[in-house]
Amino acid sequence: MIFQLGSPLLDACVLAVLSKEDTYGYILTQKIKSTINISESTLYPILRRLQKEGLLTTYDMAFQGRNRRYYAITNIGKERLDYYIKEWNDYKFHVDMLLEG
Amino acid sequence: MNKTEYLSELSYKLRRLPSEEVREAISYFSEYFDDAGIENEQAVIQSLGSPDEVAKQIISECAIKSLEQKPTTVKDSMSTIWVVMLAIFAAPFALPVSILIAIFAVCVIFTVVILALSLLFSTIILVALGIISIAIGIVLLFVNIPFSFLTLGLGFILTSIGILTTYCVFLLSKYLILLTSRLLKKLIHNGNRRSVYENEKSY
Numbered sequence: 001m002i003f004q005l006g007s008p009l010l011d012a013c014v015l016a017v018l019s020k021e022d023t024y025g026y027i028l029t030q031k032i033k034s035t036i037n038i039s040e041s042t043l044y045p046i047l048r049r050l051q052k053e054g055l056l057t058t059y060d061m062a063f064q065g066r067n068r069r070y071y072a073i074t075n076i077g078k079e080r081l082d083y084y085i086k087e088w089n090d091y092k093f094h095v096d097m098l099l100e101g
Numbered sequence: 102m103n104k105t106e107y108l109s110e111l112s113y114k115l116r117r118l119p120s121e122e123v124r125e126a127i128s129y130f131s132e133y134f135d136d137a138g139i140e141n142e143q144a145v146i147q148s149l150g151s152p153d154e155v156a157k158q159i160i161s162e163c164a165i166k167s168l169e170q171k172p173t174t175v176k177d178s179m180s181t182i183w184v185v186m187l188a189i190f191a192a193p194f195a196l197p198v199s200i201l202i203a204i205f206a207v208c209v210i211f212t213v214v215i216l217a218l219s220l221l222f223s224t225i226i227l228v229a230l231g232i233i234s235i236a237i238g239i240v241l242l243f244v245n246i247p248f249s250f251l252t253l254g255l256g257f258i259l260t261s262i263g264i265l266t267t268y269c270v271f272l273l274s275k276y277l278i279l280l281t282s283r284l285l286k287k288l289i290h291n292g293n294r295r296s297v298y299e300n301e302k303s304y
Contacts, residue, residue: 024132024136025129025132025133025136026132026133026136026137027136029133039148039149039150040133040145040148040149041130041149041150041154041155041158042158044126044129044130044155044158044159045158045159045161045162045163046162047129048122048125048126048159048162049162066132066135067128067132068132068136069128069129069132
């Protein structure tokens with residue numbers, strides 16, 4: 001993708017993936033990487049920030065004798081995601097108007 | 102470099118952050134390696150970037166986060182200042198614009214507060230001088246009446262000007278501080294947006 005992706009949009013992508021199902025860091029990164037070109041370390045600071053803002057929670061599950069930390073979206077997170085989707089649609093609409101209008 | 106070496110270097114680069122932050126980061130990346138599988142260890146290291154780069158991202162994010170939180174205690178504000186300083190020394194180039202703006206903000210706030218305090222102090226001195234003149238005037242009343250009246254008059258003028266200006270300066274400082282904080286909040290907000298954009302460029 002040649003277009004820049006601002007941090008709110010990346011936040012939105014993370015929240016959107018988590019709104020489908022809880023998942024852990026590796027899978028989350030792979031899912032987002034399949035669409036957007038991010039480095040594998042990009043998501044950690046974002047996840048940490050979203051967690052501190054209360055948009056995500058975490059819980060731990062044992063997997064093959066070790067710990068695996070799952071991320072889950074909270075209600076505030078869902079509200080924020082709705083807001084981002086609305087903003088994104090607005091933005092998309094106006095950019096389309098400019099490009100194709 | 103293998104996973105263990107990578108993580109220990111990362112933990113070394115993060116050593117000045119609060120220990121909870123370091124623990125969280127290390128356990129995240131340790132899990133990440135495990136989930137990627139041992140056969141992908143080198144690929145993961147390649148894709149993550151150097152421990153130094155990863156540490157800079159984490160420290161910057163920590164700094165921005167603590168800037169946004171309103172410090173309520175002296176301890177909070179000290180830790181904010183500490184993390185921000187850390188971010189500057191760790192990553193002067195990768196540093197988001199917002200932190201520079203924030204430092205600028207801190208300087209401006211400091212200047213405004215000092216300015217307000219010194220203005221207030223000087224007007225208070227004016228009042229004090231007036232009161233002393235009045236006192237001297239009263240004493241002189243028994244020695245030299247014309248001179249005493251002069252001193253008394255001067256004292257009254259000084260005191261009244263002092264009281265008036267103290268009040269004005271008080272209002273002015275309040276307004277100045279309010280204005281500065283509003284302005285700076287706006288600045289930091291814009292700076293954050295820009296820094297986000299600049300961060301993305303490096304991805």
